[in-house]
Amino acid sequence: MTLLAVRDLRKSYGALAVTDGLSLDVAEGELHAIIGPNGAGKTTLIAQLSGQLAPDSGSVTFDGTDITRTDMASRVRAGLARSFQITTLMPAMTALENVALAVQGRSGSSFRFWRPVAAEAALNDQAMTCLAQVGLADRADRPAAAMSHGEKRQLELAVALACRPRLLLLDEPLAGTGPQEAERLVALLEALKGQVTMVLIEHDMAAVFALADRISVLVYGQIVASGGPEEIRQDPAVRAAYLGEEAC
Numbered sequence: 001m002t003l004l005a006v007r008d009l010r011k012s013y014g015a016l017a018v019t020d021g022l023s024l025d026v027a028e029g030e031l032h033a034i035i036g037p038n039g040a041g042k043t044t045l046i047a048q049l050s051g052q053l054a055p056d057s058g059s060v061t062f063d064g065t066d067i068t069r070t071d072m073a074s075r076v077r078a079g080l081a082r083s084f085q086i087t088t089l090m091p092a093m094t095a096l097e098n099v100a101l102a103v104q105g106r107s108g109s110s111f112r113f114w115r116p117v118a119a120e121a122a123l124n125d126q127a128m129t130c131l132a133q134v135g136l137a138d139r140a141d142r143p144a145a146a147m148s149h150g151e152k153r154q155l156e157l158a159v160a161l162a163c164r165p166r167l168l169l170l171d172e173p174l175a176g177t178g179p180q181e182a183e184r185l186v187a188l189l190e191a192l193k194g195q196v197t198m199v200l201i202e203h204d205m206a207a208v209f210a211l212a213d214r215i216s217v218l219v220y221g222q223i224v225a226s227g228g229p230e231e232i233r234q235d236p237a238v239r240a241a242y243l244g245e246e247a248c
């Protein structure tokens with residue numbers, strides 16, 4: 001089943017068509033990577049999918065509903081969440097508190113019928129589940145500011161998961177991480193596969209080809225190829241436009 005369908009999306013800055021008639025289908029359950037050279041329009045596309053940026057024309061449909069003109073908060077409530085390059089962690093708060101805040105944000109007033117102590121316990125339980133999902137259960141009491149870069153990225157993922165997304169938009173999750181941190185994050189994303197549909201933008205090609213079920217290649221604002229990792233690796237147009245022989 002197609003969870004996210006993008007049709008003929010267009011966004012220009014002056015004469016520069018950054019998204020140029022882009023169409024894309026993301027199937028429920030898959031990890032769909034979007035790759036492309038610098039300036040191809042990947043971040044601009046994610047911004048339009050998350051609702052941060054309005055397209056000039058075209059449509060975005062999520063789970064059968066047209067969300068092209070829906071704001072970010074409504075998209076998050078509908079199950080479309082974005083992580084990385086946007087999440088701001090509260091540095092002085094612990095990992096648990098950061099995630100609990102996100103759980104509370106998603107739940108709205110649903111905890112108000114509980115006694116305060118029980119409400120806090122339920123909130124923390126849910127937050128702990130998200131921390132455990134990203135391998136940070138033993139860091140629950142650590143302030144975000146005291147965490148390593150890689151741990152912060154894991155925590156951002158836990159915050160995104162607290163929104164219980166059906167589709168997670170991941171914008172360069174490995175950026176700025178060292179080899180060991182990157183390895184841990186890749187293992188984490190691998191473990192999340194199947195639990196949540198993911199759209200991944202990532203420059204680390206080894207990670208992309210290891211993780212993706214399908215890859216779409218974005219060049220000059222258009223998807224020039226979509227397919228499984230092997231298909232994309234062998235595609236002559238992709239090799240010419242982007243990957244380069246040394247990457248194949």
Ligand SMILES: Nc1ncnc2c1ncn2[C@@H]1O[C@H](COP(=O)(O)OP(=O)(O)OP(=O)(O)O)[C@@H](O)[C@H]1O
Binds near residue numbers: 039040041044
């Ligand atoms: N607000 C803006 N105003 C004008 N031009 C912009 C704006 N945002 C992006 N651009 C231009 O649009 C093009 C695509 O940018 P975008 O950041 O989406 O590419 P990208 O594929 O994510 O690149 P990278 O891989 O380097 O992150 C670039 O040429 C960029 O300079």
